[in-house]
Amino acid sequence: MKRSIRVSGPITQTLLGCMAFAVTLFLIVPVLIIVPTSFSAGSFLAFPPPGFSLQWYERLLERDVWAESAWLSIWIALLVTLASTVLGTLGAFGLVRGSFWGQRVVLAFILSPLIIPGVIVAIAIYFFYAQMRLVGSPIAIAIAHTTIAVPFVVINVSASLQGFDRRLEMAAQNLGASHWDTFRLITLPIIRPGIFAGALFAFISSFDELIIALFIAGPRQVTLPLRMWESMKSSLDPTLAAISVIAVSISVALFFTSTWLQARAKRRTEALTETLVGGDA
Amino acid sequence: MKSLRNPGMLLIPLMAFLLVFYLLPVFLMLLRSAGEGWSFAPFVAAFDSVVTVKVFVFTVKVAVGVTLLTLLLAYPLAYFIVTTSDRMAALLMAIVLVPFWTSILIRSYAWMVLLGRKGVINELLTWIGVIETPIRMLNTTFAVYIGMIHVLLPFMILPILSALKGIDGRLVAAAENLGAGPASVFRHVILPLSMPGVIAGSVLVFVLALGFYITPALIGGPQDMMISMLIAQKVELYEWPEASAIAAVLLVLTLAALALVGRLISIEKVLGRATG
Amino acid sequence: MSTPPPAPSISGSPVRFEGLSKTYGPVTAVKPMDLEVRAGEFLSFLGPSGSGKTTTLMMLAGFETPSTGRLIVGDTDITSMPPAKRNIGMVFQNYALFPHMTVEQNVAFPLRMRGVGPAEQTRMVAEMLDTVGLADFAGRFPAQLSGGQQQRVALARAIVFKPPVLLMDEPLSALDKYLRSRLQMEIKRIQRDLGITVVYVTHDQDEAMTMSDRICVMRDGGIAQIGAPETLYRAPADEFVAGFLGESNMFTRPLKRTEPGRIVIDMARDDLVLPVRQTPAGTAVKLAVRPEHLHFHPDDSGIATVRDVTYVGDHRRYELALDDGTLLVAKQQETDGITPVPPGARVALDWPAGQMRAFADGVALQ
Numbered sequence: 001m002k003r004s005i006r007v008s009g010p011i012t013q014t015l016l017g018c019m020a021f022a023v024t025l026f027l028i029v030p031v032l033i034i035v036p037t038s039f040s041a042g043s044f045l046a047f048p049p050p051g052f053s054l055q056w057y058e059r060l061l062e063r064d065v066w067a068e069s070a071w072l073s074i075w076i077a078l079l080v081t082l083a084s085t086v087l088g089t090l091g092a093f094g095l096v097r098g099s100f101w102g103q104r105v106v107l108a109f110i111l112s113p114l115i116i117p118g119v120i121v122a123i124a125i126y127f128f129y130a131q132m133r134l135v136g137s138p139i140a141i142a143i144a145h146t147t148i149a150v151p152f153v154v155i156n157v158s159a160s161l162q163g164f165d166r167r168l169e170m171a172a173q174n175l176g177a178s179h180w181d182t183f184r185l186i187t188l189p190i191i192r193p194g195i196f197a198g199a200l201f202a203f204i205s206s207f208d209e210l211i212i213a214l215f216i217a218g219p220r221q222v223t224l225p226l227r228m229w230e231s232m233k234s235s236l237d238p239t240l241a242a243i244s245v246i247a248v249s250i251s252v253a254l255f256f257t258s259t260w261l262q263a264r265a266k267r268r269t270e271a272l273t274e275t276l277v278g279g280d281a
Numbered sequence: 282m283k284s285l286r287n288p289g290m291l292l293i294p295l296m297a298f299l300l301v302f303y304l305l306p307v308f309l310m311l312l313r314s315a316g317e318g319w320s321f322a323p324f325v326a327a328f329d330s331v332v333t334v335k336v337f338v339f340t341v342k343v344a345v346g347v348t349l350l351t352l353l354l355a356y357p358l359a360y361f362i363v364t365t366s367d368r369m370a371a372l373l374m375a376i377v378l379v380p381f382w383t384s385i386l387i388r389s390y391a392w393m394v395l396l397g398r399k400g401v402i403n404e405l406l407t408w409i410g411v412i413e414t415p416i417r418m419l420n421t422t423f424a425v426y427i428g429m430i431h432v433l434l435p436f437m438i439l440p441i442l443s444a445l446k447g448i449d450g451r452l453v454a455a456a457e458n459l460g461a462g463p464a465s466v467f468r469h470v471i472l473p474l475s476m477p478g479v480i481a482g483s484v485l486v487f488v489l490a491l492g493f494y495i496t497p498a499l500i501g502g503p504q505d506m507m508i509s510m511l512i513a514q515k516v517e518l519y520e521w522p523e524a525s526a527i528a529a530v531l532l533v534l535t536l537a538a539l540a541l542v543g544r545l546i547s548i549e550k551v552l553g554r555a556t557g
Numbered sequence: 558m559s560t561p562p563p564a565p566s567i568s569g570s571p572v573r574f575e576g577l578s579k580t581y582g583p584v585t586a587v588k589p590m591d592l593e594v595r596a597g598e599f600l601s602f603l604g605p606s607g608s609g610k611t612t613t614l615m616m617l618a619g620f621e622t623p624s625t626g627r628l629i630v631g632d633t634d635i636t637s638m639p640p641a642k643r644n645i646g647m648v649f650q651n652y653a654l655f656p657h658m659t660v661e662q663n664v665a666f667p668l669r670m671r672g673v674g675p676a677e678q679t680r681m682v683a684e685m686l687d688t689v690g691l692a693d694f695a696g697r698f699p700a701q702l703s704g705g706q707q708q709r710v711a712l713a714r715a716i717v718f719k720p721p722v723l724l725m726d727e728p729l730s731a732l733d734k735y736l737r738s739r740l741q742m743e744i745k746r747i748q749r750d751l752g753i754t755v756v757y758v759t760h761d762q763d764e765a766m767t768m769s770d771r772i773c774v775m776r777d778g779g780i781a782q783i784g785a786p787e788t789l790y791r792a793p794a795d796e797f798v799a800g801f802l803g804e805s806n807m808f809t810r811p812l813k814r815t816e817p818g819r820i821v822i823d824m825a826r827d828d829l830v831l832p833v834r835q836t837p838a839g840t841a842v843k844l845a846v847r848p849e850h851l852h853f854h855p856d857d858s859g860i861a862t863v864r865d866v867t868y869v870g871d872h873r874r875y876e877l878a879l880d881d882g883t884l885l886v887a888k889q890q891e892t893d894g895i896t897p898v899p900p901g902a903r904v905a906l907d908w909p910a911g912q913m914r915a916f917a918d919g920v921a922l923q
Contacts, residue, residue, distance in 0.1 A: 003449075003450025003451055003453070003454060004363075004364060004450050004453075005363065005364065005445065005448050005450050005452075005453045005471060006363075006364035006453075007453060007457075007463040007466045007467055007471070008364065008463060009463065012463075013361075013364070016357050016360065016361045016364075017361060017365070019357045019358065019361070020357065020358045020361035020362070020365075020373065023354050023355075023357075023358045023434070024358070024373055024376045024377070026354075026431065026434075027376055027377060027380050027431065027434060027435075028376050028379070028380065029395075030380075030388060030391035030392055030395060030431060031379065031380050031383055031387075031388065031391060033391055033394055033395055033401060034387070034390065034391050034394060037394055086294075087294055087295040087298055088295065090291040090292070090294055090295060091291065091292050091294075091295035091296075093288055093291045094288055094289050094290065094291035094292030094293075094295075095289075095292060097288035097289075097291075098287055098288040098289025098290070098291065098292065099287070099289065100287065100289040106292065106296070109299070109304075110295065110299065113303065115485070115488055115489065115535070115539065116492070116532065116535060117491065117492020117493075117494070117508075117509055117531055117532075117535060118492060118494060118509070119492060119494050119509035119512050119513060119528070119531075120307070120310075120492070120512075120528045120531060120532055121303070121307070123310065123512060123513075123516055123524060123525070123528060124306040124307040124309070124310040124528075125302070125303075125306050126516070127306065127309065127310055127313065127521060127525075128302075128305065128306035128309055128310075131309075143302055144302070146298070146302075147299065147302055147303045150295065150298075150299070154295075165651075165653065167649050167650075167651070167653040168653050168655060168656075170618075170620055170640070170649070170653065171647070171649055171653035171654075171655075172655075172666070173619075173620075173639070173640040173641045174618055174619075174640050174641070174643075174645070174646075174647045175641075175666050175667035175670055175714065175715075175718070176641050176642075176644070176667050176670035176671055176718070177641055177666075177670045178641055178670075181670065185666075186655060189657045190655075190656065190657055201382075204382060208384035208385075208386065210384075210385075210386055210495060211494055211495065214513075215513075215516070225384065225386050228386055228387075228390070229386060229495075232386075232389075232390055232393065232499060233499075236393055236394065236397060240390055241390075241394070244387040244390060244391075247384065247387060248383050248387060251382050251383055251384075252379055252382070252383075255378070255379065255382050267700070
């Protein structure tokens with residue numbers, strides 16, 4: 001068993017625990033507070049709460065604009081997921097398996113859209129699109145979103161490729177598998193959780209993206225985040241809470257699915273290494 | 282994969298895509314900021330204004346403040362996660378990660394609901410009777426700090442956590458065996474060994490804070506204008522060269538902060554941990 | 558374990574290395590080597606890490622391309638054949654079992670790749686799992702097996718398609734000592750039943766001695782000596798082999814004189830005459846004697862002092878010091894009438910001329 005680095009006595013540890021509790025509360029409460037807001041009977045959240053009602057969800061269904069925006073965002077996000085998963089998976093193979101000069105620089109470049117301020121990326125693309133007359137098409141938004149979604153795929157697929165034991169591929173070939181069969185039957189199934197996680201985060205990153213859309217979407221491409229942004233600037237309508245609750249639920253569900261999938265895959269390989277290192281029972 | 286002579290070739294589609302739709306646009310933007318005939322007039326125009334300078338000073342001040350406050354909150358939490366039971370650690374990790382994958386927009390909205398004049402906190406305090414009239418919290422610099430810390434906290438927690446997890450517990454046992462008390466063990470063993478995580482987290486948070494847009498725009502006041510908002514404003518006013526110039530400076534500032542520590546790559550580890 | 562059913566028979570093929578070598582730029586990993594592994598033979602490559610044994614195996618499996626030379630299995634030149642076409646079984650170090658497939662699917666994999674029909678696959682896999690004693694584990698995933706069971710799955714997978722040659726790359730190095738010796742015997746039994754040619758790589762000399770028909774000792778990318786275990790143990794060709802296989806006392810003594818066909822060595826109190834094939838040029842030779850061959854008896858006028866005695870169970874281990882400081886190890890069988898010699902006692906040594914090897918410039922003289 002791994003030895004703990006704990007040096008704190010019971011009192012310090014309790015204090016630390018209280019602090020940890022406060023910080024996690026600070027992290028989670030704002031996310032949770034929108035749930036009761038979305039079910040409020042009043043037009044604002046008041047104390048004591050005025051009562052339970054589904055009116056804001058009903059209003060969401062009544063108003064086509066929200067559904068339209070949601071569909072647009074889903075479409076764009078699906079396109080982005082497809083493009084970034086293909087480009088990112090190939091790229092991760094190139095990065096992990098290839099050997100060439102400047103590998104680290106290439107990796108830094110691919111990941112840079114995650115750190116460089118969103119506004120810079122957004123206006124650079126906006127100016128470029130304006131010159132190319134590309135502003136105002138869902139495809140254009142999808143292309144721009146792919147730039148910021150691809151790093152998630154590269155990170156996740158690279159991680160599973162780095163943990164991948166190349167001897168499995170050698171074994172498959174030794175047993176008579178062609179290169180294609182080796183990829184299809186051995187490599188792909190084993191790194192699939194990584195690809196899946198990457199695709200998931202690619203989807204979410206596009207679905208939630210606002211800044212780029214803010215600049216390059218035309219008046220007819222009001223993505224969901226754009227509509228929420230517009231709505232937020234005018235009023236604190238709990239319709240927003242309702243849509244947020246739906247969006248957060250989907251994200252959280254996807255997040256836990258992916259975590260679970262990865263944990264399962266990890267358990268398999270880790271247990272395998274453990275029996276090898278730990279000897280026989 | 283097929284037995285490619287060099288699997289590095291598989292990067293070509295991605296690199297081609299990024300060169301055309303990412304690097305080229307950024308390059309053209311930088312070119313635009315240079316002005317006609319390399320006069321650099323846009324820079325002069327942009328930075329001749331008091332507003333621009335004020336916005337830069339304010340942004341850096343907020344970024345530094347947010348970094349320090351985040352560090353102050355993140356370190357104890359990370360340390361607690363590492364030293365507590367596995368179940369508790371898993372629960373805390375989930376709580377750290379869930380907001381991480383909730384959109385910034387929704388989280389800003391949540392703060393609007395909480396901090397507004399008729400928001401949850403004011404309503405609650407009035408109901409209890411602590412205050413008579415609502416306190417103004419939304420659209421203040423305070424709100425900007427709160428909102429940004431909320432978004433950036435996981436970026437500080439994860440690298441510190443990863444550094445703390447990497448410390449060999451036997452080192453602590455050895456230090457104790459050699460006569461060091463808890464405080465000295467922490468000061469001389471744990472703290473120095475977790476420094477890479479602290480540095481990586483701080484740089485990451487600082488850099489991300491520099492470019493914040495949505496949170497300050499929604500929950501800050503008119504006086505809380507950050508660089509990104511100024512750039513957006515200039516674009517809306519069709520002052521594209523000036524916007525490009527300011528963006529160029531922000532980009533250089535960002536890259537300089539990263540280069541200073543040479544840890545651009547560590548983001549891979551941070552986000553790898555968050556996503557995997 | 559109950560008596561396992563006999564394994565289905567395979568006829569092994571001979572393997573020929575003709576001037577096979579591997580260089581990486583300026584570095585030579587394997588010097589040109591010529592070697593014939595006989596059909597059905599168990600041949601081990603034994604050597605320290607970096608001696609080129611694994612590179613040789615990888616060339617045989619097709620994962621490394623030889624820089625020069627040819628590889629022939631049976632009548633087929635496989636030098637430039639891709640790994641998938643070679644039809645050579647291989648057990649990898651740490652097994653390389655596919656973690657996402659069950660034991661059954663792992664073992665069926667090579668059959669599937671060869672287009673064997675499903676019914677036939679099931680039959681052959683069942684038969685094979687029976688042979689390695691894992692019939693009850695067909696549905697498990699590798700992670701749910703112990704290390705020894707994983708090893709057996711790897712073996713089953715490597716021989717289910719009846720390859721004429723089986724390669725094993727340190728297959729037992731991850732297992733504990735007890736399990737290792739059990740599996741050594743089991744692998745040996747299956748190999749004998751099958752009649753398959755085995756090329757085995759190990760750095761463990763005991764393992765090589767126990768299992769092999771012949772051992773090829775490798776050093777610095779070349780063959781140091783090749784022969785039956787007994788030959789290598791009794792008549793090592795050079796100092797390296799003598800030191801690498803089993804324990805040896807090595808020490809240098811001055812030459813008194815050389816005569817045609819024999820040398821006379823100064824052993825302090827008496828002279829030692831050894832027959833040699835060639836007479837050395839220098840004035841001293843290096844001698845090697847195994848601890849179990851070095852006998853002694855208490856004698857106050859002897860040439861050595863007992864430094865230390867260790868009880869090891871079936872024997873006692875003595876550390877003896879000559880007056881010039883040379884330390885020798887002797888093993889004394891533990892039998893009833895024996896009284897141990899206490900530390901500090903003077904002893905006389907009985908040099909076992911027939912069991913001693915003399916080397917000059919590292920090469921055996923006899």
